[in-house]
């Protein structure tokens with residue numbers, strides 16, 4: 001009861017007098033539905049959708065003479081409580097009243113077909129497809145044109161997608177008379193439900209003699225080869241969309257899209273962190289101590305890096321702009337070179353002697369890091385001795 005009283009008067013909703021005829025109701029509804037269609041409405045979309053549904057509900061009742069009479073007599077209480085559009089999908093409402101819009105809304109789903117069938121159901125968009133393409137890091141840096149091959153369910157060439165044997169053609173569905181929809185009475189005629197015709201599954205036609213090539217499905221698996229442009233800076237897992245390369249639509253609907261997912265081949269030298277490239281370079285401990293020129297790889301060949309004397313293990317040097325371009329800004333990231341000091345495992349007798357001589361000159365307490373370490377060690381054991 002409380003729900004019913006909260007509803008606005010249907011005549012008020014459509015902005016018509018209680019005496020207007022059916023045509024007037026239809027005109028009023030058509031105008032308001034155009035105005036409040038969520039795809040067209042300006043301003044608050046959610047509010048527009050609520051209004052749109054309210055209008056549809058009002059029209060559903062006032063366009064049916066029996067329901068209108070009951071409504072006139074008993075108000076909202078005369079209409080079954082099930083009759084509430086607020087939870088319906090906007091596109092379902094459109095399918096329901098398709099005939100009065102005459103395809104005015106070319107489609108929330110694309111609905112391509114050039115307005116061929118007045119009362120026929122709108123075409124359904126084809127399925128999207130997915131494929132993969134593998135790139136090298138170089139290709140990520142420059143962008144690439146790739147040729148990809150994939151299979152898709154295309155229209156059958158023999159029957160042009162109709163599914164009917166050549167020479168024959170699909171016939172109008174006897175159950176729905178070609179409408180693709182059937183009305184069903186529910187709750188003892190209290191309301192009318194419009195559903196997709198179960199016999200033709202909404203197509204409006206049925207096939208008598210099946211096409212031999214496709215067995216009546218109208219589809220055939222075909223191999224497709226397309227070129228795809230990959231922009232510089234793409235990341236693993238991103239997809240490039242090729243519009244219209246998916247499966248063809250049904251009943252004149254548009255084709256789906258092809259989503260081409262990117263994988264990036266592992267590089268022997270570089271790992272990627274966002275738009276930066278990280279490269280680990282082994283150096284000898286003498287290089288680290290004395291400093292010098294270090295040859296490092298970049299994506300475009302070799303570069304020389306100035307190693308300062310006293311370079312530490314794990315230290316990172318930046319080569320500005322030698323990373324990968326950002327996919328949006330095209331600004332390049334950096335290359336980060338991390339040096340790893342390698343201690344030789346084998347020494348010649350001469351090297352061993354030189355190092356012994358070197359060690360003899362070492363003043364352990366002077367080397368800053370080691371000094372700190374020895375101090376800490378002393379502090380750690382000092383209290384125990386007492």
Ligand SMILES: [Zn+2]
Pocket residue numbers: 156157158159160161162163164211212213214215216217218219
């Ligand atoms: Zn066929």
Ligand SMILES: [Zn+2]
Pocket residue numbers: 173174175176177178179180181197198199200201202203204205
């Ligand atoms: Zn049918």
